[in-house]
Amino acid sequence: MRIERVEVRELALPLVHPFETSFGRTTGKEFLLVTAHADGLTGLGECVADRDPFYLPETNGTVWHVLEEFLVPLLLRLDLHHPREVLPALARVRGHEMAKAALEMAVWELWSRRDGVPLGRLLGGSKTQVEAGVSVGLQEDEATLLRKVEGEIAAGYRRLKVKIKPGRDVGLVRALRERFGGVPLMVDANSAYTLDDIARLRELDVFGLMMIEQPLAWDDVVDHAALQRELRTPICLDESVRSADDARHALDLGACGVINIKAGRVGGFLSSLAIHDLCRARGVPVWCGGMLESGIGRLANVHLQTLPGFSLPGDTSASARYFEEDLVDPPVTVSADGLIAVPTGPGIGHEVVWSRVERATRRRAGWTLG
Numbered sequence: 001m002r003i004e005r006v007e008v009r010e011l012a013l014p015l016v017h018p019f020e021t022s023f024g025r026t027t028g029k030e031f032l033l034v035t036a037h038a039d040g041l042t043g044l045g046e047c048v049a050d051r052d053p054f055y056l057p058e059t060n061g062t063v064w065h066v067l068e069e070f071l072v073p074l075l076l077r078l079d080l081h082h083p084r085e086v087l088p089a090l091a092r093v094r095g096h097e098m099a100k101a102a103l104e105m106a107v108w109e110l111w112s113r114r115d116g117v118p119l120g121r122l123l124g125g126s127k128t129q130v131e132a133g134v135s136v137g138l139q140e141d142e143a144t145l146l147r148k149v150e151g152e153i154a155a156g157y158r159r160l161k162v163k164i165k166p167g168r169d170v171g172l173v174r175a176l177r178e179r180f181g182g183v184p185l186m187v188d189a190n191s192a193y194t195l196d197d198i199a200r201l202r203e204l205d206v207f208g209l210m211m212i213e214q215p216l217a218w219d220d221v222v223d224h225a226a227l228q229r230e231l232r233t234p235i236c237l238d239e240s241v242r243s244a245d246d247a248r249h250a251l252d253l254g255a256c257g258v259i260n261i262k263a264g265r266v267g268g269f270l271s272s273l274a275i276h277d278l279c280r281a282r283g284v285p286v287w288c289g290g291m292l293e294s295g296i297g298r299l300a301n302v303h304l305q306t307l308p309g310f311s312l313p314g315d316t317s318a319s320a321r322y323f324e325e326d327l328v329d330p331p332v333t334v335s336a337d338g339l340i341a342v343p344t345g346p347g348i349g350h351e352v353v354w355s356r357v358e359r360a361t362r363r364r365a366g367w368t369l370g
């Protein structure tokens with residue numbers, strides 16, 4: 001298959017509630033949507049970059065630039081026999097995993113539509129439903145956090161993650177344990193700590209957390225390995241794993257006991273599958289992270305989680321937690337017992353409401369073969 005055309009749009013969608021982490025506060029979702037076109041079909045790839053480089057170095061601006069100048073020209077030259085060929089063909093471009101992922105994922109999605117199968121099937125998955133977990137941002141105060149978490153437990157979510165940062169950590173977790181007992185609970189620091197905080201982080205050990213996500217620097221595995229030696233609680237890496245080699249290095253060093261896979265962070269689905277397979281072979285659990293995606297990226301996450309190694313609930317929760325009106329119809333919903341049904345139609349499996357995409361579009365461009 002030859003990809004005939006690639007389009008990119010920048011979209012803005014208001015968030016129902018602001019989302020706050022140790023690196024900042026988001027009130028609206030601004031992201032790029034890549035589409036790949038061939039044989040009269042359109043494939044979708046939602047990019048996980050943001051306006052700013054506060055989570056990882058890429059931004060909407062760098063992704064647009066690298067797509068236009070380098071990645072799209074490389075892709076349009078290929079005669080593809082399988083979407084697995086895309087990521088290796090882009091390897092001359094170093095880094096820029098979010099840009100590569102958006103393009104690569106659009107080709108996988110297109111391919112699954114062409115074959116008339118759900119995206120998850122093409123990826124090698126077989127689950128018909130996936131377990132939903134939820135990520136709760138930093139709140140104004142402890143009472144607000146407790147109220148939010150209570151609502152999410154009542155909604156059926158099977159695992160709770162709360163954001164922490166220095167000074168808003170041990171006390172919050174203690175309050176959550178006192179109020180909600182032994183619910184499946186974890187924390188995510190988004191790189192807010194250093195090795196100087198070992199004593200503080202060790203205080204978290206008594207709470208039986210499932211894991212502590214990305215306590216140390218976004219580009220570190222060595223310090224995480226030193227920290228893991230001091231902690232009983234498993235460390236989960238997010239930011240620090242941006243390729244299958246990063247994952248292998250982290251596991252070889254003992255830097256973590258769990259990996260959060262976001263296809264958009266690691267260069268796409270091929271790299272996600274490699275990390276999944278590596279972790280499965282070594283008995284390391286993985287789960288699927290989230291980046292406040294619209295229904296398009298959210299459904300891609302649902303499909304990825306149909307693979308067997310995704311043995312823990314991830315961060316994929318209901319569209320309504322984020323958006324008044326999602327870009328897909330129906331939106332992503334979670335059952336009262338915390339499950340998401342995997343769509344059975346071709347591709348992501350829910351209709352894209354193009355009129356809503358148009359309304360949310362701030363700028364667009366397209367590039368054609370030849």
Ligand code: OSB
Pocket residue numbers: 055134135188190238289290291292293315317
């Ligand atoms: O670290 O997992 C993260 C959101 C934006 C950037 C980074 C992260 C997150 C989340 C939210 O935790 C996950 C979601 O609800 O999509």
Ligand code: MG
Pocket residue numbers: 188190213214238239260289
């Ligand atoms: Mg994280």
